[in-house]
Amino acid sequence: MGLAAQLAVPASLADQAYEGIRDRLVMLDIRPGDPLNDDALAQELGTGRTPVREALKRLEGDRLVVAYPRRGTFATAVDITDLAHISDIRAQLEPLAASRAAENSSAATRARLADLAEDVAGLEARISDRRELLRRDVRVHREIYRAAGNPYLEDILVRQDNLATRIWCLFLDRIPAIAGHVGEHVALLEAIVEGDADTAGRLALEHVVGFERAVRAVL
Known part of the structure; x- marks a missing residue:
């Protein structure tokens, strides 16, 4: 489970x-x-x-x-022309969610995210299945959205991340660095746990930009 x-x-x-x-x-x-x-x-x-x-x-x-x-x-069809629109929304709101999570998370939430960071840190050595790695990526995003403490922001970002993940799945076999992409979450989660909102926001933005860049590189 x-x-x-x-x-x-x-x-x-x-x-x-x-x-x-x-x-x-x-x-x-x-x-x-x-x-x-x-x-x-x-x-x-x-x-x-x-x-x-x-x-x-x-x-x-x-x-x-x-x-x-x-x-x-x-x-629905997966339309690659939607990538720019989805990335535009995520580039604005993912950093906000990460910053809010760093500012607002309870001690229990921080402990959960710390455990998640530890789990993600060892994924590359334990898991070679790209689809399973991508499922872990989705899980991390959803946990960060929830930790932000704003259900309206969470709802928007879950929907956009779902659409982004469909695009990622379409090119999964052609993108070489999927494990590294998921591994980026370790530093992001650690920044949230430490309450460093500025770093969390910056890393979240870099992650979104990196996603779009990786997809466009194989088009």
Whole structure:
């Protein structure tokens, strides 16, 4: 079970369906353009059709699925032309979230982030699966957003990071430095734990810029 799952409060069936389908869409386990079948997803997730339908409505708002009358619901395409728009938002808000996390985190949150930094520091030696490394990257981002203490900021950034991760997945096999990219989070997490808001903000910005640069280098 992942760290986020261990720390989460019990979720409703609709929330479980939403998170399960969302993460499949983000990691491209459900490929862009694939149809989403209510019955098949309900059986796979064990949640029933109504929670799946509620989840799909939420995911449409996240720009992860699109519904067409009389045709059904499909995973949205990954459009590389969206990269500049997504990066523009993240370049403004990721540093803000990191700075706020450094300023506002409780002792318990700092301890959790310190443990996460230690885990990330050894990833390259322990994990060679690029998709698993990317899942760890997503986990770190979500933990930092939550630590910022602003649920509205967290919501925006989770959505944008989901879209960015889909782009990353599209080029995952062509980008050589995925482990190094994830490893950048160690210094960022340590800055947050130490309460160094300026350094945390700067490192968050460098991370976002580095992501866009790495993707554009393989286009």
